[in-house]
Amino acid sequence: VFGDLGAFVDAAISAGAEIDALTDFVQVSKLDPDGRVAGHPRGDGAEAGAAALAYVDAAIDSVLAGECAGLCTAPLSKHRVALRHPGFQGHTEHLAARFHSEVAMMLAGPRLRVTLATNHLALRDVPLQLKPENLARVIRLTHRELSARFGVAKPRLAVCGLNPHASDGGIFGDEEARIVAPAIAIVRSEGVDATGPHPADGLFPRAVRGDFDAVIALFHDQGLIPAKLLDFRETVNVTLGLPHPRTSPDHGTADDIAGLGKADAEPMISALLLAAKLAVRQAS
């Protein structure tokens, strides 16, 4: 655990939890404990934001030094980090830069795994920015990590279409023919078992029934709508493309309920357990 020991102990005491692993705690940055109120960082929050990024960086250093086998990150406030680190976009972009990796985001739940080919992008820009090479890279990454870290010997991947009914043979849009089919052809020529473009509305029920090991969604909501609808609490955000596993819960800091004992720990527990599982598989 990388963080502020005082805040951690305060939280544990208020939750009535026993702390039996303080030897594994790395005290990165000591914030002034006087008058600490959960969810209300001092001043403009810049000090708290800088500390949050310092914890993440210390954890990355530890992974790079070979001391840790993977990362599970807790939510942080992008806004507060950006007060001292202008342009900070989030964990995933920061990790990609520090590990010099091209990454993709997967949502992994008990019944569905979905990788996103594009992420925080206006919907109107999705057809313009989606390219066969980028999409092929994301499919390839999904294939590689499912077999290397998730224990799926021969991953069966399904790629969504962009348009209704995957364009019904070109009646509504041509991105299936121009972008998606060529990307699938590229990865199939490399031996990856990827099919599609499938009409997205019919594909997710098939994936849940077990016809596929992962779905590649072409844009944010196409993947996140089914992932959050199915298993909100047990669906974990996994960053593909890093040299080591990295997971996180798919929720924010929830400042409005901080310290009230209302937060649901299940998403964080799921993220921790998956990070451990992926790291063990990678090591073995």
Place this chain on the structure above:
Amino acid sequence: VFGDLGAFVDAAISAGAEIDALTDFVQVSKLDPDGRVAGHPRGDGAEAGAAALAYVDAAIDSVLAGECAGLCTAPLSKHRVALRHPGFQGHTEHLAARFHSEVAMMLAGPRLRVTLATNHLALRDVPLQLKPENLARVIRLTHRELSARFGVAKPRLAVCGLNPHASDGGIFGDEEARIVAPAIAIVRSEGVDATGPHPADGLFPRAVRGDFDAVIALFHDQGLIPAKLLDFRETVNVTLGLPHPRTSPDHGTADDIAGLGKADAEPMISALLLAAKLAVRQAS
């Protein structure tokens, strides 16, 4: 029931079903029964297609004459109908033309109701064709029919955003501010309880928990992905905007399994029951 009596009786016999309602059967078009094979209409299928449309038209005539209180349509082959009626797009468009109505499609399931603001449209055209007035019309229609036909006294409606996180305050796209928010303002000024734009991925779990009576999705897959994932067999396609209720199952003709006894009757049963319920509520 409007259809071909010979084909109906053949199907009933092969399914081992008792037919006790032949007095309600309207024999519209008699197809040659010799050598009939389920799923393989004679020749190019033009005769079968024309017959299918004749059944639909006879049912519409009956509704217009006040003999029937609502319609439940079975799947038909758009392709085969179009062989004799070039330009035929489907039931919904045909009904809109014959009833001189502006319509919208709702998917109604036991846990979720979703209306589509746009339907069979390339994704790249959605941001261009979506207008505040059109969206307001669809929200208004959803409100009106939920209270008039579905027995929801004060419908609580939620409208999806178009972009990831509903654009996060304008960071990814501006359609929320330019189109969705103005549409919501229009209908709210008329007393409709509509909120949004909501980030779509977080909205559907809330709707399923009961926070809303219906969701308005901005494009086909945004609404159909959650609707089909939740309750595939019990989710019914409802046409809003017609003077009488009209439902249909949300699947095709499935020629590949015709006559094999494999088809699941549940979606058609759900559609029939909902048509009856809506017609009774409208009449009462």
